[in-house]
Amino acid sequence: MAPASTHRRTKSSGPAPPNRTLIIDNGAYTLKAGFSSPNTESPTPSIIPNCLARDREKKVYIGSQLSKCRDFGEIVFRRPVDKGYVVNWEAQKEIWEHEFFEDKAPLHCDPRDTGLILTEAPNALPQLQTNCDQMVFEEFGFASYYRCTAPSLNAYNDIQAIFPVPPRAEPQPQPQLPAEILLLIDSGYSHTTITPLLLGKPLQAAVRRLDVGGKLMTNYLTRLLSLRQYDMRSDTYLVNEIKEATCYVSKDFTGDMARTWKGPKGDRRPDYGTSGGIAKDYILPDYHNRSQGYVRDHDPTAAGKLKALTAGKSADAAEDIVTLRNERFSVPELLFNPPDIGIRQSGIAQMVIESLSQVPFGLWPGFLANIIVVGGNANIEGFVSRLELEIRALAPAECIVRVGKPADPIVSTWQGGAVLAKDVDVLSKLSVTKLEYEEYGAGWVARKFGGR
CATH class of the missing domain: 3.30.420.40 (ATPase, nucleotide binding domain)
Structure with a gap:
């Protein structure tokens, strides 16, 4: 009979690494999630709203179900992440179960033979980290687990490919x-x-x-x-769409403010109408004929639905218009000058x-x-x-x-995690297995992930 050691791994060598790794960039607005393994090439993540939502008809949407919503008016959101940290694991668990563990989930997996790479915001509170570790191992039962700050995964991307460099004839070494x-x-x-x-x-x-x-x-x-x-105030989802479609960062904030100035009372500046090309109209969705709004150049002669009805036009031909001028650049300016609003x-x-x-x-x-x-x-x-x-x-x-910035800065962190998951040896040194968690406890896990 062959020695027993040839039939099973010893305690020191640990269990075999999982066949594949689930990478979750657990953002406050969206989850970037997908699988990676040494055998997969250039995987792409799914971008999933990290929220529970309820529309005005009291219908509830979980995560990716939000794409089925056709009326975002007065929609209410419940988000498990606040100020960058997971503070509501009850809601986060419901989203994860719907996206990863239900039988018909597009990213369905069995956590018992799946590794997990999970991101967190820098300098998270130890109690929140401990709660996260307990959920991963005790509630979900992943085979292995690596919790890291989201910025650190970006180091596994090819950074120099982001910057323009002159072409060279000789082949470049691998980064x-x-x-x-x-x-x-x-x-x-x-x-x-x-x-x-x-x-x-x-x-x-x-x-x-x-x-x-x-x-x-x-x-x-x-x-x-x-x-x-x-x-x-009840349509923040729509306002977010307006922000993403119209806002920009100004290179000349003072000059743009001057171009969008209306002028003294009773003496409007002649170029205020278009504000030097800055003014834009956002056509609001009515959730009947249009489920999505859109942007166009400002038309000073355009009118809202009330004026259209007064002129005898049909209600279907009327439009609700939001005109943006200095809002377009004064909102992103907060990134560069937060004291403008008292921060x-x-x-x-x-x-x-x-x-x-x-x-x-x-x-x-x-x-x-x-x-x-x-x-x-x-x-x-x-x-x-x-x-x-x-x-x-x-x-x-x-x-x-x-x-x-990367070609797609939203999924860059996830892509770094996918590259890391391909290197089994490196990932196994960084990760903690469920067996180690059960043997050494949450305190030991926290010290390992903290680099101690």
Whole structure:
């Protein structure tokens, strides 16, 4: 009879690694989720609303079911993530079960033979981390688990491919993964974080957080539109659509404000109508003929539905129009000047310099030359170029400043996790198995994920 050791793994070697890994970038607005393994090539994630929603007809939507909603008027959301951290595991569990564990779920998996890579915001509270670990192992029962900050996964992407470089005839060596040095700016729904990374590990003392994200900007735009045009306080989903379709970051904030100035009372400026091309009309959906709004150049002669009915036109031909002028650029300006609305924090460019002040000066050139912007706000028109200009003005003159964004900054973090999942040896060293959790407990897991 063969020795028993040839038939089973020893305790020291541990169980065999899972066949595939589920990567979840657990954002406050959307989940980016999908599978990766050494045998898969260029996997793509699913982008799932991370929310429970209820429309005016009291119908409830869970996660991806939101795509079936046809009337977003007065829709109410319940989000498990607040200020970047999972604070409502009851709601998060319901979303995960619907998306990953139901029999008909598109991303169905058996957690007993699946590994998990899960992101979290930097500097999460230990109690929240412990709750997360307990849910993963005790409630869901994943075979292995790696909890990490979302910025650190971006180091596993090919960073240099993001920056334009002159073509070379000779073949280039494969990039070192994780990236040796990287300054990652993650501007998402809840907040914006600046995280310097060395070999994929965040320098905790240098992490900085700006409490301005997509949610705050949407709420600010809701307030402006409600004061100036329609009361849209119950339609934040629609306001978010307006923000994404019309807002941009201005390179000349003072000049754009002058172009959109109405003029003194009783003496309107002649070019106020189009505001030098800045004014745009957003045609609101009526959820009968149009389920989606759209943008067009401002037409000063256009009128709302009331005027159309007064002129004898049919109700179907009428349109509800929201005209945006300085709202287009004053809302994203909060990323650069949060004191404009009373937030006592520095702008994002100044916060980058504050972050670098916590690292040795000899590392500054490397960080400033490798600044990557990810998250939904990176898609705002003009954001990256304005950020590069402001950082260059504050950085030492002898340093090269390069700011870039991936082709799809929303899924960049998930793609880094997919690359990591392909390297079984590296991932197994970083992960904790269910057997280890049961043997050593939650405290040991927290110390391992904390790098101790």
